[in-house]
Amino acid sequence: MTSGPAGDPFDRLGVHGMPARLLVLTAAVTVTALVAAVVGLTLPAGLPSDDPLGGPARFGIAVAVLAVAQLARLRFRSSAGMVSITWGEAALIVCLYLAPAGWLPSATLLGTGLAWTALSLHSDRRPPLEIVRIAASLTAASALAVSVTTALGHPLLTAPTPMLALAVIAGSVTYLLVTAWLGGVTLGLRHGLPIGPPLLAALRSKLLMFVGNVAVGLVVIALLELDPRWLLLLPPLLWLLQQTYRYRLRADQERRTWRAFAEATAALNQLDERGVASAAVTGALALFNAELVDVDVARADGRWRRYRGDAGGQLLDREVGPPDRSEPDEYELVRSLSVGAALVGRLRVRFPRSAPPAMRERDAVAAFGDALAAALHDAATHRELRLVTARSSYEAVHDPLTGLANRTAMLGKGDQSLRQLAHDHPVALLLLDINQFKEVNDTLGHAAGDQLLRLTANRLSALARPGDLLGRLGGDEFALLLTSVPVLGDRAAPMAHALRQAREIAERLAAPTEVAGVRMSIEVSVGVVVADAGTADLTELLRRADIAMYQAKEGGGSVAAYDSTRDAASTDQLALLAELREALKVDDQLVLALQPAVDLATGAPTGVEALIRWQHPRRGWLSPADFIRPVENSEQLGTFTRYVLDKALGVAAGWAREGLDVPISVNLSARSLLDPRLPAEIADALRRHQVPPHRLVLEITETVVMSELEIIDEVLATLRSMGVQLAVDDFGTGFSSLTFLTRIAVDELKVDRSFVIRMADSPEAAAIVRTTVGLAHELGLRVVAEGVETAEQRLALAELGCTSAQGYHFFKPMPADKIGAVLGSLRDSAESNVFRLRADGAS
Numbered sequence: 001m002t003s004g005p006a007g008d009p010f011d012r013l014g015v016h017g018m019p020a021r022l023l024v025l026t027a028a029v030t031v032t033a034l035v036a037a038v039v040g041l042t043l044p045a046g047l048p049s050d051d052p053l054g055g056p057a058r059f060g061i062a063v064a065v066l067a068v069a070q071l072a073r074l075r076f077r078s079s080a081g082m083v084s085i086t087w088g089e090a091a092l093i094v095c096l097y098l099a100p101a102g103w104l105p106s107a108t109l110l111g112t113g114l115a116w117t118a119l120s121l122h123s124d125r126r127p128p129l130e131i132v133r134i135a136a137s138l139t140a141a142s143a144l145a146v147s148v149t150t151a152l153g154h155p156l157l158t159a160p161t162p163m164l165a166l167a168v169i170a171g172s173v174t175y176l177l178v179t180a181w182l183g184g185v186t187l188g189l190r191h192g193l194p195i196g197p198p199l200l201a202a203l204r205s206k207l208l209m210f211v212g213n214v215a216v217g218l219v220v221i222a223l224l225e226l227d228p229r230w231l232l233l234l235p236p237l238l239w240l241l242q243q244t245y246r247y248r249l250r251a252d253q254e255r256r257t258w259r260a261f262a263e264a265t266a267a268l269n270q271l272d273e274r275g276v277a278s279a280a281v282t283g284a285l286a287l288f289n290a291e292l293v294d295v296d297v298a299r300a301d302g303r304w305r306r307y308r309g310d311a312g313g314q315l316l317d318r319e320v321g322p323p324d325r326s327e328p329d330e331y332e333l334v335r336s337l338s339v340g341a342a343l344v345g346r347l348r349v350r351f352p353r354s355a356p357p358a359m360r361e362r363d364a365v366a367a368f369g370d371a372l373a374a375a376l377h378d379a380a381t382h383r384e385l386r387l388v389t390a391r392s393s394y395e396a397v398h399d400p401l402t403g404l405a406n407r408t409a410m411l412g413k414g415d416q417s418l419r420q421l422a423h424d425h426p427v428a429l430l431l432l433d434i435n436q437f438k439e440v441n442d443t444l445g446h447a448a449g450d451q452l453l454r455l456t457a458n459r460l461s462a463l464a465r466p467g468d469l470l471g472r473l474g475g476d477e478f479a480l481l482l483t484s485v486p487v488l489g490d491r492a493a494p495m496a497h498a499l500r501q502a503r504e505i506a507e508r509l510a511a512p513t514e515v516a517g518v519r520m521s522i523e524v525s526v527g528v529v530v531a532d533a534g535t536a537d538l539t540e541l542l543r544r545a546d547i548a549m550y551q552a553k554e555g556g557g558s559v560a561a562y563d564s565t566r567d568a569a570s571t572d573q574l575a576l577l578a579e580l581r582e583a584l585k586v587d588d589q590l591v592l593a594l595q596p597a598v599d600l601a602t603g604a605p606t607g608v609e610a611l612i613r614w615q616h617p618r619r620g621w622l623s624p625a626d627f628i629r630p631v632e633n634s635e636q637l638g639t640f641t642r643y644v645l646d647k648a649l650g651v652a653a654g655w656a657r658e659g660l661d662v663p664i665s666v667n668l669s670a671r672s673l674l675d676p677r678l679p680a681e682i683a684d685a686l687r688r689h690q691v692p693p694h695r696l697v698l699e700i701t702e703t704v705v706m707s708e709l710e711i712i713d714e715v716l717a718t719l720r721s722m723g724v725q726l727a728v729d730d731f732g733t734g735f736s737s738l739t740f741l742t743r744i745a746v747d748e749l750k751v752d753r754s755f756v757i758r759m760a761d762s763p764e765a766a767a768i769v770r771t772t773v774g775l776a777h778e779l780g781l782r783v784v785a786e787g788v789e790t791a792e793q794r795l796a797l798a799e800l801g802c803t804s805a806q807g808y809h810f811f812k813p814m815p816a817d818k819i820g821a822v823l824g825s826l827r828d829s830a831e832s833n834v835f836r837l838r839a840d841g842a843s
Contacts, residue, residue, distance in 0.1 A: 033139035036105040043102035066111030089172040093217025108142040141178035268375035281309035292350040335369035402457035405471035414538035423534030428498035431545035437476040448516035529562040593813035597806035604830030665697040679718040693723030753787025
């Protein structure tokens with residue numbers, strides 16, 4: 001609250017800023033107290049005629065006792081200011097014995113008025129109207145307590161009896177309840193708070209002292225009856241009792257304060273700025289019993305936002321300017337919030353005028369401010385991290401030029417859409433290629449080509465319907481997956497619908513437009529394939545649509561449907577899969593070809609890659625390129641994977657018996673990681689062959705780890721926890737070579753052979769190799785260069801810091817029965833520091 005002008009007489013009296021209802025209450029209580037005092041003095045005194053002290057002396061003693069009871073007060077901080085608890089009940093009991101009951105209201109008015117005036121002059125600086133209200137409240141409570149007591153007994157100069165004790169206890173309880181209630185109502189009217197919390201806090205804190213007060217009052221009466229000289233023993237005992245009260249009250253308040261501090265700081269554990277600031281305002285209001293709390297937050301862009309809460313529980317926030325640097329007044333504590341050299345905000349706590357902050361509150365505000373600064377800094381950091389993560393996640397699955405889904409997202413989301421449909425639900429895939437796109441780039445420049453791609457993407461987005469999946473696969477290729485293909489009972493209906501859609505798109509795209517100032521028409525070739533959702537994945541649909549698209553280009557039209565009779569691979573692949581089933585049942589067709597990787601510095605073997613070859617009885621030797629793709633798209637993938645792993649681990653077990661501790665690498669298909677049983681199967685194979693898990697390296701591609709499927713992350717995490725090592729094959733060829741390293745922990749990067757081969761002629765390829773090697777060193781990963789064919793490449797890799805390599809320059813892939821001797825020779829040569837630069841037969 002603010003003060004009025006210095007010269008305002010109402011301000012000096014304490015009227016300024018006081019609520020009208022509180023003024024009415026003060027006036028009513030004051031009138032009640034005056035009436036009680038006057039009426040009480042007119043009542044018969046009832047003193048004996050031979051009283052040795054006399055009436056005036058007894059009245060003076062009562063005034064003194066009541067004043068001292070107020071001066072020996074204890075104070076504690078509540079939600080609406082400082083609350084005082086006194087020896088009032090003890091003084092009331094003693095005065096009921098020493099003086100006529102009717103005199104006590106006037107003695108209370110005089111004694112408490114003098115005591116609170118002295119306290120105000122010494123420390124509290126209370127305005128006169130506040131002193132009048134306090135004295136009047138105590139007088140009214142005293143008058144009511146006297147009425148209750150005298151209705152039950154007559155304590156004046158009467159020896160204590162059980163009935164008399166009950167009478168004075170009833171009067172003391174009345175005094176306690178009336179003073180507490182009047183205090184709670186006053187705080188509620190002054191600060192707009194419910195009276196319950198401060199009333200309960202005052203009663204809870206006063207309970208022990210109340211019991212002691214009643215006991216002290218009864219003991220004093222007993223001593224006066226026995227021999228007044230015994231009262232000389234009371235001051236030390238009362239002092240000890242006062243210290244006990246003070247310690248108990250302080251301990252109770254400290255316990256509540258620390259509990260509130262722990263709750264307030266724990267509530268700061270939020271992930272966003274508003275949550276932290278709101279919790280800080282609410283916590284500070286409760287912790288410091290403040291009437292106003294401001295939390296000003298400094299934003300990264302230089303703006304400030306203020307979160308303000310008051311004792312009434314209202315919370316507001318708004319944009320503000322930078323906080324001023326003026327000095328706070330005696331009722332405020334201001335704390336700058338910093339983490340290191342970074343300013344994150346400011347905390348301002350305003351205390352009630354009746355309870356200005358002490359050193360204890362300053363220390364508490366400083367500690368709370370440090371916790372708040374850390375929480376705000378963490379929230380800001382988390383916000384930036386969310387933005388970076390969102391941006392990184394967006395870029396990982398979106399084409400940066402057009403904003404459409406990229407190839408990775410198209411494959412992932414497309415397969416997900418297919419799995420969500422019924423097995424026999426028809427879908428259509430449209431693959432579009434812009435005709436003469438290269439001529440646009442060559443003639444008008446790449447900026448014009450980019451403009452043409454963006455224009456095509458915008459038109460396609462406008463033509464796509466809800467539920468369709470549109471993406472740019474790269475270059476000038478776009479794909480559109482139609483999942484809402486109508487089913488009319490006619491098997492030809494889905495293809496007819498897809499062809500109509502394709503022709504409409506081709507016609508709409510061909511509408512004249514302007515690119516780089518040149519008016520042109522966007523001509524496209526569209527390949528269309530229709531299939532049931534459960535019969536093929538998106539990769540296979542893209543392959544078929546690609547064949548259809550080239551059929552459109554060759555036929556001179558804009559749209560062509562996939563024709564399986566023109567897909568030479570289709571029937572042949574079906575036959576090949578049938579033959580593979582037979583090959584997996586025997587032991588002499590699918591054989592391993594093993595190629596070691598060597599340390600470029602010592603020549604020691606660093607690992608061996610297991611490559612599968614098929615000695616087909618009719619087709620002859622087949623490389624993985626001839627049969628791996630159909631296998632990956634078939635139900636035989638699991639059996640095939642187990643077969644290769646079993647053979648590779650059998651070879652590795654043989655090396656162990658020969659004392660060769662060399663890991664063996666096996667390529668793993670992306671679809672294999674969709675099988676949650678894979679880790680258990682690999683663990684079983686490792687146990688059967690008695691091969692330690694770290695001796696097995698599983699090679700995966702970047703497209704695997706860029707998948708959004710949770711099952712892949714779970715399978716990879718389980719394999720890692722088993723101790724199996726992971727390597728990334730063909731590193732650098734994917735869409736997000738660096739991004740995926742933040743998601744999957746790997747042990748090894750294998751530089752794709754395309755970069756190694758072009759390293760001498762292409763600065764870009766050399767830069768990719770150099771960056772990959774540097775990245776591997778920073779992350780603590782091994783790096784292996786693939787496809788090394790010349791001594792010049794080996795030397796260049798060594799100069800770039802690459803530690804290991806494999807390729808024909810060292811060894812061609814060799815049968816399993818020869819690899820043991822080669823590895824032993826490499827080990828022995830490395831130990832004697834003899835390094836063969838070229839292997840026999842290498843190119």
